[in-house]
Amino acid sequence: MVESAEYRRELEQKRSAYAFLSSLFLTLPDEELVASLQELAAAPASDDVGMHEIERYARERQGMPVEETLAELAKDRVHLMRGVNKNELRPPYESLYVSNPAQGTLGSLNRFYAESGCCMSEEVKDSPDQIGVEFSFVEHLLSEELDALDEGDADRAEEAARTRERFLSQHLGRWAYEYAKEMKAAAQEQRAKVIEAEAEVPRAMAAALREGKLGVMDYYEMKNTIADTAMRDSIASMGEGANAPRKK
Numbered sequence: 540m541v542e543s544a545e546y547r548r549e550l551e552q553k554r555s556a557y558a559f560l561s562s563l564f565l566t567l568p569d570e571e572l573v574a575s576l577q578e579l580a581a582a583p584a585s586d587d588v589g590m591h592e593i594e595r596y597a598r599e600r601q602g603m604p605v606e607e608t609l610a611e612l613a614k615d616r617v618h619l620m621r622g623v624n625k626n627e628l629r630p631p632y633e634s635l636y637v638s639n640p641a642q643g644t645l646g647s648l649n650r651f652y653a654e655s656g657c658c659m660s661e662e663v664k665d666s667p668d669q670i671g672v673e674f675s676f677v678e679h680l681l682s683e684e685l686d687a688l689d690e691g692d693a694d695r696a697e698e699a700a701r702t703r704e705r706f707l708s709q710h711l712g713r714w715a716y717e718y719a720k721e722m723k724a725a726a727q728e729q730r731a732k733v734i735e736a737e738a739e740v741p742r743a744m745a746a747a748l749r750e751g752k753l754g755v756m757d758y759y760e761m762k763n764t765i766a767d768t769a770m771r772d773s774i775a776s777m778g779e780g781a782n783a784p785r786k787k
Contacts, residue, residue, distance in 0.1 A: 556585075560671070677711065680703040
């Protein structure tokens with residue numbers, strides 16, 4: 540089994556990423572979550588392609604006010620967990636994404652948790668197949684492997700690694716990608732709606748001018764306000780660029 544410094548660094552990066560992801564789905568956004576996001580931004584770039592988007596998001600939010608980041612995360616969480624209408628993506632539960640009967644999926648998950656000495660935390664009022672719970676379990680297995688390596692227990696480290704591989708193969712890896720695809724499609728659709736709404740603003744202004752509902756001076760004052768706001772946003776963005784299961 541590989542025990543190099545590079546391998547340990549990879550495990551630590553993955554553990555940080557899974558901790559961040561589990562927090563997104565299991566807890567309301569708080570300052571601790573933002574702190575974990577800042578840790579990801581400060582960490583060396585990972586070689587794992589799957590982590591690049593998370594790291595990019597973390598870096599883009601460096602220097603942002605905590606309150607602004609929390610508001611953004613809270614809004615996104617509503618879309619991730621519940622959606623806002625019937626056309627939103629399916630909620631993040633494995634039993635909704637796989638063909639197995641729900642009872643069999645939940646039974647298999649509970650066996651994985653129990654065999655690893657874990658059980659659902661009393662603070663988590665959700666199902667064992669919620670994606671945040673599964674993320675948290677992988678984080679636990681990564682911690683187990685790192686602890687075993689620190690103690691020189693190669694057998695325990697290898698067992699934790701094997702359990703993680705089996706869990707990803709039998710559970711999280713089977714459906715998380717499908718959920719991510721739906722999530723990305725929903726985000727792109729939402730962005731398209733925002734762009735469409737933004738495009739309607741000048742049309743509405745022009746119509747108001749034609750109908751005499753908006754005076755010419757009002758129009759120019761509004762244009763100046765928009766230009767000033769755009770300039771401030773540009774300066775701000777330049778400044779930013781510089782600057783769960785528990786163990787039994």
